[in-house]
Amino acid sequence: MTDHTDVVIVGAGPVGLFAIFELGLLNIKCHVIDNLDKPGGQCAELYPEKPIFDIPSRTSITGQELTDNLMRQVKPFHPVFHLNQQVEKVEKLNNSEWVISTNQGKVIQAKCIVIAAGAGSFVPRKPPLEGIENFEGKNVFYSVKDKSIFKNKTVLIAGGGDSALDWTNELSKIAKVNLIHRRKEFRAAPDSVSKMLELEKNDILSFFTGQLKGISAGSNKSLKVQYQDNDNLHYIEVDYLLPFYGLKMELGPIVNWGLNLHENKIYVDTEKFETSVSSIFAIGDINTYPGKLKLILSGFHEAALMAQVCFKYCFPDKKNVFRYTTVSKDLHKKLGFK
Numbered sequence: 001m002t003d004h005t006d007v008v009i010v011g012a013g014p015v016g017l018f019a020i021f022e023l024g025l026l027n028i029k030c031h032v033i034d035n036l037d038k039p040g041g042q043c044a045e046l047y048p049e050k051p052i053f054d055i056p057s058r059t060s061i062t063g064q065e066l067t068d069n070l071m072r073q074v075k076p077f078h079p080v081f082h083l084n085q086q087v088e089k090v091e092k093l094n095n096s097e098w099v100i101s102t103n104q105g106k107v108i109q110a111k112c113i114v115i116a117a118g119a120g121s122f123v124p125r126k127p128p129l130e131g132i133e134n135f136e137g138k139n140v141f142y143s144v145k146d147k148s149i150f151k152n153k154t155v156l157i158a159g160g161g162d163s164a165l166d167w168t169n170e171l172s173k174i175a176k177v178n179l180i181h182r183r184k185e186f187r188a189a190p191d192s193v194s195k196m197l198e199l200e201k202n203d204i205l206s207f208f209t210g211q212l213k214g215i216s217a218g219s220n221k222s223l224k225v226q227y228q229d230n231d232n233l234h235y236i237e238v239d240y241l242l243p244f245y246g247l248k249m250e251l252g253p254i255v256n257w258g259l260n261l262h263e264n265k266i267y268v269d270t271e272k273f274e275t276s277v278s279s280i281f282a283i284g285d286i287n288t289y290p291g292k293l294k295l296i297l298s299g300f301h302e303a304a305l306m307a308q309v310c311f312k313y314c315f316p317d318k319k320n321v322f323r324y325t326t327v328s329k330d331l332h333k334k335l336g337f338k
Helices: 014-024 041-045 063-077 162-171 190-201 252-256 296-314 329-334
Strands: 002-004 007-010 030-034 080-083 087-092 098-102 107-110 112-115 121-124 154-158 176-181 205-209 211-217 223-229 232-238 240-243 247-250 265-267 280-282
Touching: 007 014, 007 107, 014 030, 014 041, 014 063, 014 296, 030 107, 041 063, 087 252, 098 112, 112 296, 154 162, 154 232, 162 176, 162 190, 190 205, 223 240, 280 296
Parallel strands: 002 107, 007 030, 007 112, 030 080, 112 280, 154 176, 154 240, 176 205
Antiparallel strands: 087 098, 098 107, 121 247, 211 223, 223 232
């Protein structure tokens, strides 16, 4: 089944979210695709509690506060989010509209595409184990979407950061958890480390040092994992392996879209922020042009100008009359302001 909308925004970071607002003011409907499990991009994923000091009118604001405020701002326009998904394929139809397909089978038809993917897509850092892709989505997961599937199961968590320790502590309530890390020192928050060590002391979970070396099918749909501790090789049989080695940035399938790229950035003009392909736009950190500054507020400016051009593609027979939000009663009504 194909969904129909005016614009597909690729990326749900602050610039992508503000683009929803600017497009919404012009009666342009949006679907948003992001491979993270929540809106906010880097702000919500990497520094939700760290202050940002260069957002106009705010002396400081955290990444999560900024995300929450933007989500409230776009609420009147009812954007449709497709999270935990990545655009895999883009096709242009004879009527000049686009068909966008994701890796989860979602298909959307739109008049314009806006790429607001920051520095690219967040993808998990995977352990270099031969054949691991054969077990992904079955026995191997890089994030937890539904913790109930691990109930009464044996789980091996690999890593020493916040995600690894937080899920070790959380899943130990419902599963038999083993934690492996290459050393006894952790990057995670001290409170999480202390809690894990206390659970280990009480035999609620097991912790051992070592590095993953191999993976193969075990008995009864289980997983046989090989790891090395000093010069010794060991094996452990588990139901699930959860490697939490952090995230990395990749441009992903965008490199195959036929766009004019410069050092993994998308070149745009500064009048419309349109790419070398008509009706595909790029805003925020993903784009480049002379004098580009990688600032959130720059992305907001780019979103506002982009929206004006999108209007022409979405409503070619209509005239766009610019209106100020301060005085337009029609816009006040849209925004729920009385």
